[in-house]
Amino acid sequence: MKTILLIHTGGTISMQIQAESSTVVPNENNPLVNEGEKLKKYATIIEKEAFNLPSPHITPKEMLNLKEIIIDTMEHQKIDGVVITHGTDTLEETAYFLDLTMDITIPIVITGAMRSSNEIGSDGLYNLLSAVKVAVSDNAVGKGVLVVLNDEIHTAKSVTKTHTSSISTFQSPSHGPIGFISKSIVHFNHSPNYRAVFPIQLIQKRVALFKVYAGMEPDLLAASVSLGYDGIILEGFGQGNVPPNLVPEIEKILKLEIPIVLVSRCLNGIVQDVYGYVGGGKDLKELGVTFAHGLNGQKARLALLIALNSTNPTTAMNEIFKI
Numbered sequence: 001m002k003t004i005l006l007i008h009t010g011g012t013i014s015m016q017i018q019a020e021s022s023t024v025v026p027n028e029n030n031p032l033v034n035e036g037e038k039l040k041k042y043a044t045i046i047e048k049e050a051f052n053l054p055s056p057h058i059t060p061k062e063m064l065n066l067k068e069i070i071i072d073t074m075e076h077q078k079i080d081g082v083v084i085t086h087g088t089d090t091l092e093e094t095a096y097f098l099d100l101t102m103d104i105t106i107p108i109v110i111t112g113a114m115r116s117s118n119e120i121g122s123d124g125l126y127n128l129l130s131a132v133k134v135a136v137s138d139n140a141v142g143k144g145v146l147v148v149l150n151d152e153i154h155t156a157k158s159v160t161k162t163h164t165s166s167i168s169t170f171q172s173p174s175h176g177p178i179g180f181i182s183k184s185i186v187h188f189n190h191s192p193n194y195r196a197v198f199p200i201q202l203i204q205k206r207v208a209l210f211k212v213y214a215g216m217e218p219d220l221l222a223a224s225v226s227l228g229y230d231g232i233i234l235e236g237f238g239q240g241n242v243p244p245n246l247v248p249e250i251e252k253i254l255k256l257e258i259p260i261v262l263v264s265r266c267l268n269g270i271v272q273d274v275y276g277y278v279g280g281g282k283d284l285k286e287l288g289v290t291f292a293h294g295l296n297g298q299k300a301r302l303a304l305l306i307a308l309n310s311t312n313p314t315t316a317m318n319e320i321f322k323i
């Protein structure tokens with residue numbers, strides 16, 4: 001039987017709803033900790049509670065802490081896979097952070113829930129069982145960090161939370177799930193083709209993220225530089241375009257060697273240097289803006305943060321943002 005390291009971090013999966021107010025609140029004691037018996041059928045479980053936080057309280061510091069817990073455990077005992085329970089709001093960010101920083105081939109599977117532990121139809125325990133089934137699957141080895149909810153398996157790079165409350169909230173726009181879990185099997189449809197890994201130890205730099213909007217003025221970009229941010233992500237329009245009045249400020253910032261990375265505010269597709277007007281993708285590429293293909297804003301932000309904190313930021317940026 002395989003051994004799985006199960007790490008709890010909090011989130012709705014371990015919260016409860018209060019009948020009087022319908023408010024969902026954290027539990028002092030994580031109810032999932034008592035569910036070990038149900039998991040024993042699938043794996044030998046080593047259980048750790050890293051923290052008990054709603055996921056909006058999670059920062060790259062906690063993400064780094066999770067990485068350390070996994071590495072430390074692997075140094076002391078043999079484990080065949082890792083399952084992490086996590087709030088869904090920032091789940092995709094923790095998943096992608098670990099995907100970019102963990103140089104290991106054993107499966108790391110992250111799961112969560114949209115309904116709290118004491119709600120009718122709670123999806124927590126079910127998703128946890130699914131995540132364990134994936135983590136013990138031989139076919140999950142070498143596929144990077146995976147996200148498992150609602151019977152689907154997604155890669156950390158492509159998955160995103162698409163619905164505020166539905167249990168089918170996690171989707172991979174443009175890609176679809178990498179696999180699924182049925183009653184009896186864990187099935188993979190395809191494999192991820194490329195994964196850059198940067199085992200950083202520390203996060204010191206700061207990266208700002210801006211969603212571009214019609215009529216946006218350049219002062220916020222200038223303010224982020226004055227505030228000492230080390231990099232900027234722009235979630236541009238469509239295939240990667242911005243309003244023309246941002247262009248002089250973008251040029252100024254790039255001359256200061258502060259990287260600007262462009263993604264699209266569209267849910268599907270990639271950014272390209274197609275449009276040749278002022279503020280169009282072609283213009284931005286010529287100025288030296290970096291294009292991040294297929295990443296959403298929050299993941300591009302983590303990617304740039306990790307690149308800037310790695311030993312050779314330029315090489316890391318080239319690796320991370322190549323298609």
Ligand SMILES: NC(=O)C[C@H](N)C(=O)O
Binds near residue numbers: 055087114
């Ligand atoms: N479904 C959830 O887990 C949402 C919750 N606000 C969290 O991320 O902690």
